[in-house]
Amino acid sequence: MKINHIHDFNLHHEDAFLALQMELKSQIQLTKTISNNSLQNCAGVDLAYWEEDGESVGVCSMVVLDVNSKNIIEKVHSVGKINVPYVPGFLAFRELPLIIEAAKKLTVDPDVFLFDGNGYLHYHHMGVATHASFFLNKPTIGIAKTYLRIKQTDFEMPDDEVGAYTDIVIDGEVYGRALRTRQGVKPVFLSSGNFIDLESSYQIAMNLINQESRLPIPVRLADLETHALRKYYQENKKLAE
């Protein structure tokens, strides 16, 4: 698929990262409603890391699912050296290079991308799901497994029922939801990435939950895929020595 060129990553300092986040946050659009009926396919995105010759290496995999049949339409991935360290609030800068590289390999255009991480639920509304949307030009949704505490605001635990949620409100604004995707399992933290509203994000995410995981199927599959790919690359590395 075609990728927007909005900026490169030759900037490696937090103040530059912050300036870029402030610039992009003004372009976020969270009013669009997207119904499950209008959805054809949905992509899940995740990364895994390991060390190789003292360097950090990562693999990003995208799994595209047909929303109706729940069948896998396409799988792509990218591998490469990771040059940016993880800093809370700046995850996108670490993961985007491989995300973009993987997206370029897609032959289908997913209607929506689901990310392992936050979107609007972020210090500056610029989680990886939101930031990636500017490159992908597609609606994105963020699904984080642990809570990112913003302005000392804790989340309210939702009831232990499938689909139950509590809005995460900070300074009077709804950032996202603590969402119980499965009964008896810890909630996930849902937020819009971009080009979609929170309620649609919720409906789409819940429609992709099965008994396998608390994560939407495409994200879960991408998660499994990155682990399998890491194992594959590490074993090939050993064979090469």
Place this chain on the structure above:
DNA sequence: GCGACAG
């Protein structure tokens, strides 16, 4: 010094 900290 201590706690916080998406992945």
Place this chain on the structure above:
DNA sequence: ATCTTGTCGC
């Protein structure tokens, strides 16, 4: 994210 064993439950 990753390092790791057993263990409880469907």
